[in-house]
Amino acid sequence: MYKETTGGKIFRVINTTIILFIVVITVMPFILVVNGSIVSENEFFRTGGVIFIPRSFSARNYKFIFTEGSILSSFWISVQRVVIGVPFAMLLTIILAYAMTKKDMPGYRLLMLFMVFMMYFDGGLIPRLLLYKDLGLYNNFLVYIFPMGISVFNALLLRNFINTIPESLPESARLDGASESTILFRIILPLAKPGIATVSLFVAVAHWNDWFTAIAYMRQGINNVPMQTYLRKMVTLSQLELDAMGVMQDMITPTPETLKMAAIVATTVPIVIVYPFIQKYFVKGILIGSVKE
Amino acid sequence: MSKGTGVVKSSALGKRFRRYLPIYFLMIPVMLWFFIFKLGPIYGLQIAFKDYNIMKGIWDSPWNNFKHFKKLFTNHYFPRVLGNTIKISFLRLITSIPSAVIFALLLNEVRSMLFKRTVQTISYLPYFISWVVAGGIFTLMLSPQYGAINSIIKFFGGEPIYFLGDPKYFVGTIIVTGIWKGLGWNSIIYIAALSSVDQELYEAAHIDGANRFHRMIYISLPSLAPTIVMLTTLGLAGILSGGFDQIYNMYNSAVYEVGDIIDTYVFRQGFERGEYAFNTAVGLFKSVVAFILVMSANFFSRRVVKYSMW
Numbered sequence: 001m002y003k004e005t006t007g008g009k010i011f012r013v014i015n016t017t018i019i020l021f022i023v024v025i026t027v028m029p030f031i032l033v034v035n036g037s038i039v040s041e042n043e044f045f046r047t048g049g050v051i052f053i054p055r056s057f058s059a060r061n062y063k064f065i066f067t068e069g070s071i072l073s074s075f076w077i078s079v080q081r082v083v084i085g086v087p088f089a090m091l092l093t094i095i096l097a098y099a100m101t102k103k104d105m106p107g108y109r110l111l112m113l114f115m116v117f118m119m120y121f122d123g124g125l126i127p128r129l130l131l132y133k134d135l136g137l138y139n140n141f142l143v144y145i146f147p148m149g150i151s152v153f154n155a156l157l158l159r160n161f162i163n164t165i166p167e168s169l170p171e172s173a174r175l176d177g178a179s180e181s182t183i184l185f186r187i188i189l190p191l192a193k194p195g196i197a198t199v200s201l202f203v204a205v206a207h208w209n210d211w212f213t214a215i216a217y218m219r220q221g222i223n224n225v226p227m228q229t230y231l232r233k234m235v236t237l238s239q240l241e242l243d244a245m246g247v248m249q250d251m252i253t254p255t256p257e258t259l260k261m262a263a264i265v266a267t268t269v270p271i272v273i274v275y276p277f278i279q280k281y282f283v284k285g286i287l288i289g290s291v292k293e
Numbered sequence: 294m295s296k297g298t299g300v301v302k303s304s305a306l307g308k309r310f311r312r313y314l315p316i317y318f319l320m321i322p323v324m325l326w327f328f329i330f331k332l333g334p335i336y337g338l339q340i341a342f343k344d345y346n347i348m349k350g351i352w353d354s355p356w357n358n359f360k361h362f363k364k365l366f367t368n369h370y371f372p373r374v375l376g377n378t379i380k381i382s383f384l385r386l387i388t389s390i391p392s393a394v395i396f397a398l399l400l401n402e403v404r405s406m407l408f409k410r411t412v413q414t415i416s417y418l419p420y421f422i423s424w425v426v427a428g429g430i431f432t433l434m435l436s437p438q439y440g441a442i443n444s445i446i447k448f449f450g451g452e453p454i455y456f457l458g459d460p461k462y463f464v465g466t467i468i469v470t471g472i473w474k475g476l477g478w479n480s481i482i483y484i485a486a487l488s489s490v491d492q493e494l495y496e497a498a499h500i501d502g503a504n505r506f507h508r509m510i511y512i513s514l515p516s517l518a519p520t521i522v523m524l525t526t527l528g529l530a531g532i533l534s535g536g537f538d539q540i541y542n543m544y545n546s547a548v549y550e551v552g553d554i555i556d557t558y559v560f561r562q563g564f565e566r567g568e569y570a571f572n573t574a575v576g577l578f579k580s581v582v583a584f585i586l587v588m589s590a591n592f593f594s595r596r597v598v599k600y601s602m603w
Binding site for chain 2: 005007008011012016018019023025026027029030032033044045047048049050051079092095096098099102103104105106107114118120121122123124125126127128129130135146147149150179180181184205209210211212216228229231232236244255256257260263264267268271272275276279282284286289
């Protein structure tokens with residue numbers, strides 16, 4: 001290319017500095033929370049929570065959380081949700097996505113119109129509560145599974161993936177006499193694997209991060225709620241409630257601030273571990289989703 | 294002739310219908326799901342027009358001649374939450390789009406692919422955590438007692454600021470933390486748009502004596518214009534949303550006057566205090582206006598930037 005001028009060099013230095021500044025701002029809250037949760041009480045109070053490099057170590061917060069135990073049952077609820085909820089949602093989403101690729105199917109235009117309406121129509125919180133009560137979903141584990149069945153957005157995303165499969169493949173199968181369902185399960189599904197993986201991850205993260213369903217549609221208790229709702233309860237607990245928890249466990253309650261930090265770290269670690277592996281799928285997904293026809 | 298083509302068409306239609314029979318069959322559970330979980334709430338929506346009484350049930354509660362809707366605008370709280378919602382959404386819009394565009398422009402100037410990838414990967418991370426986690430982190434960091442930010446302020450001799458408990462600071466804090474969470478993710482679409490700009494444009498500008506800053510302002514930025522218009526339109530369509538997840542996890546009663554939005558109000562009054570009917574009316578008002586806005590936004594973006602959401 002061309003030779004870099006002095007101005008170009010200055011530009012590059014400023015540019016890199018700003019970007020590094022943004023990176024530091026992005027990761028600093030995470031670092032401060034992790035450090036706050038692992039240092040001794042003494043160090044936390046002395047530094048006022050500004051700990052860039054921990055100088056002491058204490059596992060008291062984690063001991064307290066895991067002895068108390070509801071984090072483990074919440075973890076289990078979250079895992080069950082993902083394991084049952086994702087296949088359920090994907091089955092429905094795949095069928096819908098495939099149907100939306102069939103432009104010559106009688107009723108196609110009606111289907112698309114209906115889906116556009118479904119994408120932006122919202123019945124509202126309270127009618128939904130009344131409905132779930134009528135269906136017996138209120139305070140029932142299945143309320144985590146059924147309502148998250150289909151997101152039209154995800155189905156459209158998967159449809160765009162399927163549309164990138166060359167038409168000649170299903171066409172030749174059709175000439176060989178394969179039925180539409182055979183084509184879907186034997187030809188389209190194997191070829192659309194990357195797309196299905198991407199959308200499955202969208203659904204899995206949505207399940208993992210959902211805290212609201214349990215607050216709105218489960219009777220308030222801490223044992224039947226997923227991780228995120230457990231965390232919400234932990235971070236909103238007062239000193240008094242925390243002390244009561246300590247008495248019940250026969251433990252001295254750690255400082256609420258550091259205890260809450262430990263709860264944040266414990267609920268976030270699973271997503272941070274899988275994050276580097278799944279983020280590229282997300283980016284691919286969002287870009288395919290924005291490709292216009 | 295018309296008769297002839299009609300016959301051909303209808304037989305072709307019948308043939309296509311038969312061919313897609315397995316798909317129709319598979320679609321039964323899908324449609325069933327939509328009818329139960331998406332259209333099902335419509336039945337309950339009627340309580341927005343009724344004096345809902347749990348004993349009588351949804352159907353038998355008496356109609357009340359739009360009482361709840363009349364109350365909407367005479368009620369002291371509704372204008373406040375409507376105003377807060379629009380204000381917060383608008384502030385979000387005018388800060389989140391420019392910040393994402395600037396971040397994309399900066400990254401676009403980076404020549405090292407490894408550095409660029411690493412920065413991108415880190416910048417998306419906040420998007421993947423829930424607002425419960427992010428809200429928890431910020432509540433702790435911004436606490437006037439042992440929060441890191443206030444410790445730094447105190448270290449430099451300032452007075453601690455109650456960011457989330459003081460109406461003066463609450464909205465600003467919501468906007469800034471919102472940018473923190475969305476910056477990287479929001480920039481993806483702009484980075485993608487920039488990577489498709491014709492490199493010859495940059496070469497030609499260089500020969501004409503444009504420096505890198507000029508190229509950024511006069512080539513990169515204009516090439517993002519359609520995307521910016523599209524996302525601004527979409528953002529305007531979502532102006533009645535305001536970000537329930539974030540606000541519900543960060544606000545408290547001390548900042549209701551500036552931070553309470555339609556969704557948090559409906560949830561609090563409806564779920565926690567059991568005022569079902571009135572809050573269904575509030576929710577319905579929001580849904581109808583939001584629906585009209587989305588439809589108009591799509592119409593606009595289809596016309597102006599030739600991009601349609603569907």
